[in-house]
Amino acid sequence: MSGSSLKGTTAVTGVKPTELKIGAPSDFDGDQKNAMSWLYSVQTYLLVNEELYDTDTKKVVYALSYMKKGVAHSWAATFQKVSLEKTPPSFGTFADFTKYFKESFTSPDTVGTAIAKLYVALIEFFSQGLKPFITNRIHMMETTPTKIEGWYTQAQKFDAKWRKVNEISGRKEKKMFHPRNNFSKEKDPNAMDVDGVRLSKEERDHHIKEGRCFGCGNKGHLSRECPDKGKTPQKKVKKICKIVEVEESDDEEKVAGPSIALVNIARALGKDF
Incomplete structure (x- = not known):
């Protein structure tokens, strides 16, 4: 049975049609994600109850009655104010309402x-x-x-900072001091190194007694004033060989040859006599 037939029937019988509350819309708060689904529910409800909502004004006012939350409430209040201030007051057609609603609550910028x-x-x-x-x-x-673009920029900044920190850390690690181990061989605790020449306690005491230089073995000056200071130990040994003689023995005989001190010095330098 068509809508026009129902209207004719209503006019003849005088019976008011009953509103079918099937799929009534929920309150709309202005959320764009739900805008179209809400509008479809309003249109469906009005279609089912077209005998009751048979004018554009009824349809528009019905839709506005479910716009009670969020930005939708402010939008509906403004729409009502503008409509009622017209002369005469008019809510316009439901088609115009639908168009205006879509422009306000749906995003046309699909791109x-x-x-x-x-x-x-x-x-x-x-x-x-x-x-x-x-x-x-x-x-x-x-x-x-x-x-x-923002991610590119920030990633470059943080990466540059990370590289800088690593560079500074690398420099500090290279500058760390690692002392050499110069004590791999045991030394005589009673011996004394003088300019690379190793003297025992007895030899040192003998040099002091004779007034000899700890470096070259000559008399007349101290080791800090030695003219041969800074020369290689091998040169010192050759010079000492020329000037050192063993001391007089108990029977006042002299024996040519290297002294005990000279032998020890030569051994320290890897030389043999």
């Missing part, structure tokens, strides 16, 4: 939405190639970049 989704995918792909600590630093920023 912009697609680009935004692309940015998210690019950021995800880019962040997977970064060092984990750089990704974490960017996410921990007070304002995390929402575009790939």
Whole structure:
């Protein structure tokens, strides 16, 4: 039975049609994600109850009655005010209401939405190639970049800082002092090194008694004033060989040859007599 037939029947019988509360819409708060589904539910309900909502004004006012939350409430209040201030008051057609509603609560920028989704995918792909600590630093920023350009910039900054820290750490490690081990061979605790020549306690006492230089073995000067100071030990040994003679024996005989001190010095230098 058509709608016109029902209206004719109502007019003849005088019976008021009953409102079928099937799929009544919920309150709309202005969320764009739910805008179209809410509008469809309003249109469906009005179609089922077209005998009751048989004018544009009834349909528009019905839709406005479910816009009670959030920004939708402010929008509906403004729409009602403008409509009632017209002369005469008019809510316009339901088709115009539907068009105005879509312009206000749905996003026509499908290209912009697609680009935004692309940015998210690019950021995800880019962040997977970064060092984990750089990704974490960017996410921990007070304002995390929402575009790939921002991620590029911040990643470069944090990477440069990381390289600088590593460079400084590397320099410090290279400058660390590692003392050499010069004590691999045991030394006689009673011996004394003088300018590279090793003297025992007895030899040192003998040099002091004779007034000899600890370095070259000559008399008349101290080791700090030695003219041969700084020369190689081998040169010192050759010079000492020329000037040193063993001391007089108990029977006042002299024996040519190296002294005990000279022998010890030569042995210390790897020489044999």
